Amino acid sequence: MTMKGLYVALVTPFDETTGALNETKLRELVKFHVDAGTDGIVPCATTSENPTYTWDEHFRIIEIAVKAASGKIKVVPGCGTNATAKSLENVKKARELGADGAMVVTPYYNKPTQEGLYAHFMKLADEGGLPLMLYNVPGRTGLNLLPKTVQRLSKHERIVAIKEASGSLEQMCEVVQLCGDAITLLSGDDGITLPILSIGGKGVVSVVGNIVPKDMLAMIAAFEKNDLARARALHYKLFPLCKAMFVETNPTPVKEAMNMLGMGVGDVRLPLVGLLPENREKLRKALADYGLAVKK
Numbered sequence: 001m002t003m004k005g006l007y008v009a010l011v012t013p014f015d016e017t018t019g020a021l022n023e024t025k026l027r028e029l030v031k032f033h034v035d036a037g038t039d040g041i042v043p044c045a046t047t048s049e050n051p052t053y054t055w056d057e058h059f060r061i062i063e064i065a066v067k068a069a070s071g072k073i074k075v076v077p078g079c080g081t082n083a084t085a086k087s088l089e090n091v092k093k094a095r096e097l098g099a100d101g102a103m104v105v106t107p108y109y110n111k112p113t114q115e116g117l118y119a120h121f122m123k124l125a126d127e128g129g130l131p132l133m134l135y136n137v138p139g140r141t142g143l144n145l146l147p148k149t150v151q152r153l154s155k156h157e158r159i160v161a162i163k164e165a166s167g168s169l170e171q172m173c174e175v176v177q178l179c180g181d182a183i184t185l186l187s188g189d190d191g192i193t194l195p196i197l198s199i200g201g202k203g204v205v206s207v208v209g210n211i212v213p214k215d216m217l218a219m220i221a222a223f224e225k226n227d228l229a230r231a232r233a234l235h236y237k238l239f240p241l242c243k244a245m246f247v248e249t250n251p252t253p254v255k256e257a258m259n260m261l262g263m264g265v266g267d268v269r270l271p272l273v274g275l276l277p278e279n280r281e282k283l284r285k286a287l288a289d290y291g292l293a294v295k296k
Helices: 023-036 055-069 086-098 114-128 148-155 168-184 192-200 213-224 227-244 254-262 277-290
Strands: 004-008 104-105 132-136 159-164 185-186 203-206
Touching: 023 213, 055 148, 086 104, 086 114, 104 114, 104 168, 114 132, 114 148, 114 159, 132 148, 148 168, 148 254, 159 168, 168 185, 168 192, 185 192, 192 203, 192 213, 203 213, 213 227, 227 277, 254 277
Parallel strands: 004 203, 104 132, 132 159, 159 185, 185 203
Antiparallel strands: none
16 A cells, blocks of 8 residues: 555544544544545544543544445554553454554654664554554654654555654655655655655645635646646745644644634634634634635
């Protein structure tokens, strides 16, 4: 399996009154991406607020997403934790539920060495039974998956992609140079997707794709067709909106944006809270400036 193009880090919709998982809305969101032509969705990730829900909710979300996708788009749920045994259990369960792959973040808080990271991911690849997307996000985990470790891991047939959110184009260049086509580099930051494509990346795991998937798809397609002028124009159109998605901690801005656009995904769960009033206005302005119809 290859993972390239637009993968959307899918928000988790909650009931506006009870705060429970809104299963009907989740199905609607998956259909939205099927209809848009999104290549894949990544539920149960940070943007999905996975630290805040139960394991029963986690696996129910995967089950619903897989059924709603009906094989038309890929479903690659987040399965990584900071415990190898639990991560492996999650990957196996995702496989049982019909997921196409699993995204596995570097273990957070316990800060393993590079050798520990290698052993962790290799065990998941050896025994999990699914293609894996590695996820490197030092700003959230406190450690960095280095290019030479990625090179070692890329030799495993089930380790097929890496979502890179280190923010370092230099590091990503090293990954491409060391690994070649053995692993697919995906942007973990919407705002630098085009630069990452230019160094050999093949797509993005997107937050802004929750609201404007067709424009992100169009930018990637323009780049692939070597229409750099159009790709650049779309990049600069998207860029302010991408920045607005991070006026506060993700996924608060994107969920509020979706609610402003009438998508009804509910509030974030504690410990996240709604946007400060001044940031809500910045977000509202960014949506309006983009040309989106703000409904609330």
